[in-house]
Each structure stands twice: as structure tokens, then as C-alpha cells.
Amino acid sequence: xxxxxxxxxxxxxxxxxxxxxxxxxxxxxxxxxxxxxxxxxxxxxxxxxxxxxxxxxxxxxxxxxxxxxxxxxxxxxxxxxxxxxxxxxxxxxxxxxxxxxxxxxxxxxxxxxxxxxxxxxxxxxxxxxxxxxxxxxxxxxxxxxxxxxxxxxxxxxxxxxxxxxxxxxxxxxxxxxxxxxxxxxxxxxxxxxxxxxxxxxxxxxxxxxxxxxxxxxxxxxxxxxxxxxxxxxxxxxxxxxxxxxxxxxxxxxxxxxxxxxxxxxxxxxxxxxxxxxxxxxxxxxxxxxxxxxxxxxxxxxxxxxxxxxxxxxxxxxxxxxxxxxxxxxxxxxxxxxxxxxxxxxxxxxxxxxxxxxxxxxxxxxxxxxxxxxxxxxxxxxxxxxxxxxxxxxxxxxxxxxxxxxxxxxxxxxxxxxxxxxxxxxxxxxxxxxxxxxxxxxxxxxxxxxxxxxxxxxxxxxxxxxxxxxxxxxxxxxxxxxxxxxxxxxxxxxxxxxxxxxxxxxxxxxxxxxxxxxxxxxxxxxxxxxxxxxxxxxxxxxxxxxxxxxxxxxxxxxxxxxxxxxxxxxxxxxxxxxxxxxxxxxxxxxxxxxxxxxxxxxxxxxxxxxxxxxxxxxxxxxxxxxxxxxxxxxxxxxxxxxxxxxxxxxxxxxxxxxxxxxxxxxxxxxxxxxxxxxxxxxxxxxxxxxxxxxxxxxxxxxxxxxxxxxxxxxxxxxxxxxxxxxxxxxxxxxxxxxxxxxxxxxxxxxxxxxxxxxxxxxxxxxxxxxxxxxxxxxxxxxxxxxxxxxxxxxxxxxxxxxxxxxxxxxxxxxxxxxxxxxxxxxxxxxxxxxxxxxxxxxxxxxxxxxx
Numbered sequence: 057x058x059x060x061x062x063x064x065x066x067x068x069x070x071x072x073x074x075x076x077x078x079x080x081x082x083x084x085x086x087x088x089x090x091x092x093x094x095x096x097x098x099x100x101x102x103x104x105x106x107x108x109x110x111x112x113x114x115x116x117x118x119x120x121x122x123x124x125x126x127x128x129x130x131x132x133x134x135x136x137x138x139x140x141x142x143x144x145x146x147x148x149x150x151x152x153x154x155x156x157x158x159x160x161x162x163x164x165x166x167x168x169x170x171x172x173x174x175x176x177x178x179x180x181x182x183x184x185x186x187x188x189x190x191x192x193x194x195x196x197x198x199x200x201x202x203x204x205x206x207x208x209x210x211x212x213x214x215x216x217x218x219x220x221x222x223x224x225x226x227x228x229x230x231x232x233x234x235x236x237x238x239x240x241x242x243x244x245x246x247x248x249x250x251x252x253x254x255x256x257x258x259x260x261x262x263x264x265x266x267x268x269x270x271x272x273x274x275x276x277x278x279x280x281x282x283x284x285x286x287x288x289x290x291x292x293x294x295x296x297x298x299x300x301x302x303x304x305x306x307x308x309x310x311x312x313x314x315x316x317x318x319x320x321x322x323x324x325x326x327x328x329x330x331x332x333x334x335x336x337x338x339x340x341x342x343x344x345x346x347x348x349x350x351x352x353x354x355x356x357x358x359x360x361x362x363x364x365x366x367x368x369x370x371x372x373x374x375x376x377x378x379x380x381x382x383x384x385x386x387x388x389x390x391x392x393x394x395x396x397x398x399x400x401x402x403x404x405x406x407x408x409x410x411x412x413x414x415x416x417x418x419x420x421x422x423x424x425x426x427x428x429x430x431x432x433x434x435x436x437x438x439x440x441x442x443x444x445x446x447x448x449x450x451x452x453x454x455x456x457x458x459x460x461x462x463x464x465x466x467x468x469x470x471x472x473x474x475x476x477x478x479x480x481x482x483x484x485x486x487x488x489x490x491x492x493x494x495x496x497x498x499x500x501x502x503x504x505x506x507x508x509x510x511x512x513x514x515x516x517x518x519x520x521x522x523x524x525x526x527x528x529x530x531x532x533x534x535x536x537x538x539x540x541x542x543x544x545x546x547x548x549x550x551x552x553x554x555x556x557x558x559x560x561x562x563x564x565x566x567x568x569x570x571x572x573x574x575x576x577x578x579x580x581x582x583x584x585x586x587x588x589x590x591x592x593x594x595x596x597x598x599x600x601x602x603x604x605x606x607x608x609x610x611x612x613x614x615x616x617x618x619x620x621x622x623x624x625x626x627x628x629x630x631x632x633x634x635x636x637x638x639x640x641x642x643x644x645x646x647x648x649x650x651x652x653x654x655x656x657x658x659x660x661x662x663x664x665x666x667x668x669x670x671x672x673x674x675x676x677x678x679x680x681x682x683x684x685x686x687x688x689x690x691x692x693x694x695x696x697x698x699x700x701x702x703x704x705x706x707x708x709x710x711x712x713x714x715x716x717x718x719x720x721x722x723x724x725x726x727x728x729x730x731x732x733x734x735x736x737x738x739x740x741x742x743x744x745x746x747x748x749x750x751x752x753x754x755x756x757x758x759x760x761x762x763x764x765x766x767x768x769x770x771x772x773x774x775x776x777x778x779x780x781x782x783x784x785x786x787x788x789x790x791x792x793x794x795x796x797x798x799x800x801x802x803x804x805x806x807x808x809x810x811x812x813x814x815x816x817x818x819x820x821x822x823x824x825x826x827x828x829x830x831x832x833x834x835x836x837x838x839x840x841x842x843x844x845x846x847x848x849x850x851x852x853x854x855x856x857x858x859x860x861x862x863x864x865x866x867x868x869x870x871x872x873x874x875x876x877x878x879x880x881x882x883x884x885x886x887x888x889x890x891x892x893x894x895x896x897x898x899x900x901x902x903x904x905x906x
Contacts, residue, residue, distance in 0.1 A: 083175075086170065104150060194207060205239065207344040221320060248294075267315050273331070276299060281756065368380065369463075370461070403433060424448040511609060514565075519587070528598075529593050533598075583604065606626055607641035622641040655697075670729075670895065672686040686744070720761070731771070777804075780808050828863070849879045
């Protein structure tokens, strides 16, 4: 065909009808010769090409499954069909591949023929399919007695293929020597594996040795700073291993047989999903190991059994029994005289019909043998399962003469296989269906409801206050409570409905064959009433409640996965509304969730894109009238969303684990700014920096701060860190130690938002603070007649008695100022003096006051 201009080959009206440049799906127009004549922005962005680069390519450069000949055949077929949908892979500029689903359409325009394709990446779907494949394959290998090493290596490799940054291993425990042996670790360096071979378990033996010793999961986020790895740090660093999470593999509830470990090459904190995945994979490994141990025992029993011969029957050509061996009598209970002359069918189970036996006779007639399972009835009337092999012998003339039946009782093996399936699909504590079986059943119920035109209602429960009970009564008490919750749930629902435990304190109830959503409110109300009743644990009454999210198929979702996601969102809405209640899913919840997800993605790039700004609000010394302090307040100026409130993005940063990097950036910026302003505004100038409670859970960044402070000059009291009452409530030894490090480094400490939480003198005494900030909630309505006035006066008197200086936040009027000065408040902060200002405006404001 003639050469076609890449973007000018069709007018805008036709172009806009078929593709939009800003949609998320990829739109591509390919000529009949394979030339790329148009792609939208989503296409070349996803493949990491520029627009100019991609227009120089042909479809064969992106999709390697095509050659010019194959493309010609594809185009010809497409022309006949009009459209077709299929899956393939597209190659990115860096050589990696993305799985995609393509909807190709034949288009003829202005004398030219084109393939107009809508392309959707299916990375997440393929990853989920791969994970499910791993789970199912492992269970299948277990059920079919595959070698243990093959099963565990398949499990580990599957885990690593899903997340290539992970390196996994399984170690088995030699109980007699209390040593861990490397069993499978396909991706770990061989030298490292040899170095940790015969690892002695103990309280400080790395992640795996400690996990095996204490029988609990051990999470080491940074090997180089964790005391558990003090003897192995150099070894780990030599081989580039920075983090290790290890979970013991436990059989028979308390017997540790090994460990399952995940390594990372950089410090890494696990998400809740990572912990749940480790639990599930460790459970699969446990099932495989238990089956292997049982199989070893069965092989030994089988050897002994063979030495005494299998049960055997000899039949004449008509199928009548003419001989038996002692093993047959031992298995069936029938003596030879009781069965000779009869057909074996007489001693079979009624579950086999005439068609079953006719099929056996057909195989014997055509191929001379048959093999399979047959259920028999013992003399006692008990049903049992036999693995039966029937062969036909011939006479000297080659004619069928006898049938020899060998069989063994495999009832226990069948029961064991059923137990494996049960354990893989049920929660070991409550015996309710687990997440895997729940999802399978929900999918089937959705399909069934679609056929029948009925509804499926999903209730997603999370227990309120379970952690407190678990902490107070111990894990054993928590387990008793969960068992009782499961029992009460089963009492509420119908026989046709089902309950499940997804893990932790999360349960689901699935209502089927429902026509009216009112049924959900009745069940939810009954559940709330049941859960509120006291739980007797070791003669003590414990009280909890539940938050329930409710969603309906097909009203709210088209498939089971969306139904689960919707119910989860509705459950969190019930928690936000105050707990101990239920909430129905609404479209607004999805919009909020989408916005949060979008903001989380954007938040990851905000630092790199310089989207954060620091504003400063002056703090005035009420005695001198001078401003010698300022509070640093972060702002996010998003290019599309505009100014995002800290109240909105700080919780997202904490949830995504980004608060450490953001908080470190703020701290270091304020350190530099404070040193500059000391030269400009006086040697006593100080900037206050807010610290999130989450920052005290990972203090790696603190070490860097203190190193910089030590290397700088004149840093004494140049900064003040403000902590909330949440940090006080969690004033653990580690937290108190970190606060003491701030004091030793010449950084003062202020207690922020005082009076709004649960502060008490006992908490304040745990740390050596310098300032106490009265929350603006006490200041906004402050007057001589208000009830806030005596509270503020008492707080200031108490703080002074404890040697603390007081800062009042939110001062907006002169009347408030006079009252605070009259009761001896040390510092004033609020709009009466100035709102928070950007750096340049703050400097201008300060110079004007000077």
C-alpha cells in the first residue's frame, strides 16, 4: 500500500470516534503491512517509548509472536471475522514483556485497511492466576505423593517467580541435634547456604534459628541493625542480604519441623498481605511435610504387608470365586468357605451399580485387565475401599482361563487424602471454611445466582476489641473467643448459608437464594446481638463487638472478587461510624477508595517531583514579645489535585510506609533552615518539627539525623520535636530511649495537642519534655465565663510545677491573648499574629517586625 503519514492519515472526527488519547486502555492502529500508524499516549508511555520512537517501529518489533507472514495471515483472518480477542505479550523498550489482552477490529478507511486494536494490560490477572496455579499444583503434588523436595522446591520457586526481588528458603529441623538443615533454597548463594548449614537454633540465631527456637514468626527488617543477626551480619552483607522474615513450620499444633524464610536485598518491612501469604505458604509446606512423614510410615507398612502377601482372589472365567488367601480373610472377615462359589459382586457396596461392573467385564474381555477402586462390605457390615487389580491368565491354547484379583484396603489412605483436602480448605482453629474455600464457594454461588435470578449477600465481619482481649487473656484466651464467635455465627445463619474465617479476627457470612436485601439487616442485627453477649474465658467475662460490611450481588458487583472488595470497604465504613454496627456498600465508598489509591500512587513521586513545601507559623514569647520560634508545617502542592490537606495525606503516608522518607526530608530541611535563620534572626531561633508515632517504629532515619547534628555547628536547641499523646501512650523502652537521644543531641521535646487524648501525669513523667502545647480546642472559645478557662489555667499551673513551658495554639483574638498572659502562658501561636507562611514570606514578615 502507499506510504501513510503516521498521524495525518485520517481526519480528526473519525480519529476521535475510535480512540481518545488520554484513556488508560492502549489504542493502536496498524496497517495491513504491519506499520504502526497511530498509538495513543497510554501505549507508548506503558512501553517506555517516545512518540517519535514508536512510529519508527512495526508491530513485529513490539509483538514477537508476529512475523510478516504471520501478520499477513492474521490480517486476512481479521478481515473475514471483523474482530477477534486474544492474549499475547508486548515487548517494552528495555526488553521486558507485558502480558496483554487485545481486541482487534478490521477498519477500512479512505481506500486503506487497518487493524484497530484496544489493548489492556493483564499483569495483575496473570500474577493472580500464577499464584493460584502454584497453590493448586502444590496441593495436587501433595495429594499424589510427589517427593517432598520436589513439592517444596516448586513452592519456593513459584513464590520467587511471583516476586523476583524475593529469595526464599525452607530449612528442616533435626530435632535430635536441634540443628536446621538447608532443604530448598534455589536462589540463595551456594556459599551462604553452606555457611548456615547445621544452624543451631536459639534466641539469637538470626531469623530462622530464632523462629524455630521460639515457635513464632520473626521479622527482621534490617539485618545490619537487628541484634538477632549480630553473629551473621558480615555473612549476610557479603552476599547482599539485607532483610529476612522467617516463619516456623509447625505440625500437630506445637511441633516445629522447620522454617520458611523470605530474604530481600534491601531493608524491607512486610505488609499485612505479606504476613498472610507467608502463613498460607507455611501451611502448604506443613501439609507437604506431614504427608511426607505419613507416606514414609505407609511405605514401611506396605513393605511389611507385601511380605505377608496381598489379599488375593482367584475367579473362574465366569467370575465365580474359586480360591482366596489368608490376607483376604484378614481384610474382609470372610473365610474361604463363605465366599467360594459366589461372585465378588455379592460382597461389594451398593454404591456401585450394574453399569460399573459391566464396564469391568468389558475391559477384561477386550484388554484382559482392569485396575481401580472398589468399595466392599466387610463381614461386620462396615464399608471399606479397595485398590483392585484384575488380570486374566490364559490356558495352553491362549484362551482366557482364570481372573486373578489382587487388592489392598486403602480406606485409611482415602481418609488421609480427605483430611489433607479438609486441612487445606478449613481453618484449623474454628474449623470454618478458610479464605481459599470461601472464595471458591462464593464464586460458585455468584454463578448459581446468575442462573436463577436470585441475590447473594456477603457480610464481612471484623471484631472490635479483639486485640485487647488477646493481650489481656493471652493467645489461648483469644483462640477460645474466636472458637465461640464461630459457634455463634453458625447459630445465626441458615443451613443453606455459610460462614468462613478469613484469618485473624475476620469472618464472613454468605447468604444465598435471597430475594430481599432486608434479610441482610435481620442477619446482621442478630450477629451484632450475639457478639455483644459476654464471652466467658477462664471464668472471666470478656466483651467485644463487631463491625459488619454488607454488599449484594448483582446490585453492587459483577463478580466475587469485586463483592469481597466492596464488603471490605463497607466494613471499614462501619468502623469509621463508631463500630458495633453494620454498613451497606455504596458507590461513594468506591470513589473514596479510588481517590486514596490514586493519592498513594502520587505520594510516592511527590518527593522526587519537589511537590512538598514547608510553611512556618511564628511562635511568640509572651513575656518579651519576640518571635524566637516557629512551627514547621508540611504542605503538598499536587499539580492536578492542587493543595492537599496534611490531614488527608499524612495518614496515607503512614499507611504506605512513606512517612519515614517524608519526615526525614522535613527534619533535614528544617535543620538547615534553622541554622540559616539563627544567623539572620538571632542565635536562639528554633524550629519545631512534628514527628508521627509511626516514625518511632522504624528509627533508621533517626541515626542519620543525629550524625548530621553531631557534624554541624551551633545546633544546640535549634530544633524542637513535637510528639503527640499517641507516642506517650506507647512510651515503651525503645521510644523513651529515642526521645532521650534527641535530648542528648541538643533537641528539645514538646508534647503536642495536649488534652485531646489520654495524657496523664504518669505518661508525662516517663519522658523528659520541655514544652507542653495546649490544643486549639481549649483556646477557640476561651473566655472568663467559659468552662475551658479553669482547665487552661490548671494545665499551665501543672506544667510549670513540672518544669514545662506552655505554648497555646490557635490564638485568634486579643481577648484570648490577654487571658493567656494573665495565667502565665509562656508562648503564643495562632492567626492573631500570623497564619503559616512559606519560607520567603516568613522571612519578609520577620524582617518587617524587626
